[in-house]
Amino acid sequence: MKKNLLALAVLCALTSGAAFAQTAEGPWLVRARVVNLDSSNKDSTGLGLSINDKTLPEVDISYFFNRxxxxxxxxxxxxxxxxxxxxxxxxxxxxxxxxxxLMLQYHFDTAGFRPYVGAGVNYTRFSSVRLPAGVSIDKSSWGGALQVGVDIPLTKNLVLNFDVKKVYIQTDVFAAGAKLGTFKIDPVLAGVGLGWRF
Known part of the structure; x- marks a missing residue:
């Protein structure tokens, strides 16, 4: 009887260990997305400034402190x-x-997919600025960023990702050294891609 109980205990331990190994997730997740940038284009200069919308590549690296x-x-x-x-x-x-x-995220525990929300900070650096003579902009922007998305498992390590971010980007506009106003880009970034968890 004791031998049977011991054998059963060992079997349960091995089974639970195998199950943990199958469900354990590594702390890193790398995603590649195709993102559509849709700018809000608001400004106080009186010029009606805007930048074009466009599709762009995006890569993110996530580290999970816990589940x-x-x-x-x-x-x-x-x-x-x-x-x-x-x-x-x-x-x-x-x-x-x-x-x-840089975002801090909370991932929800749900069956079959993992929705998440995030908030953080954005730093934007403007370069290769080509504007009319005497016109310039502030080349650095700090602002907040908000995020909502979902990871849908395709295999043990591969996920399909949908993600939407609101990023707050703005710059001051100057003419002959005098400030004309502030141009707010504040885009919505909607993306889809694949991620690898390891």
Whole structure:
């Protein structure tokens, strides 16, 4: 009887260990997305400034502190945008921007998929700014970022990801050294991609 109980205990321990090994998740998740950038384009300069919407690549690296809490670094390459003025009815220049964001996320426990919400900070650096003579912008922007998304498991390590972020980006506009106003880009970034958990 004791031998049978001991054998049963060993079997249960091995079975539970195998089950844990099958369900254990590594702390890292790397995703690649295709993202549509849709800008709010609000400004106080009177020029009616706007940048074009565009599709861009995005990569993020997440680290899970536990099953529910993760930090995510969102990256892309510098994006070239056209700057237009509705008041002048013309394109007035171009610029590039690099907008990495650092997010803190909460991932919900649900069956079959893992929705999450996040909030964090964005830093945007403007470069290769080409504007009319005497016109310039502040080349750095700090702002908040909000996020909602879902990971849908496809295999043990591979997930399908849908993600939407609201990122607050703005810059001051100057003419001959005097401030004209503030241009708020504040885009919504809607993306879809794949992630690998390890």
């Amino acid at each position: 529910n809490i993760a930090a995510e670094l969102v990256l892309t390459v510098p994006q070239k945008q056209r700057l237009s003025s509705s008041a002048l009815n013309a394109q007035i220049g171009t610029l590039k921007h690099l907008p990495p964001s």
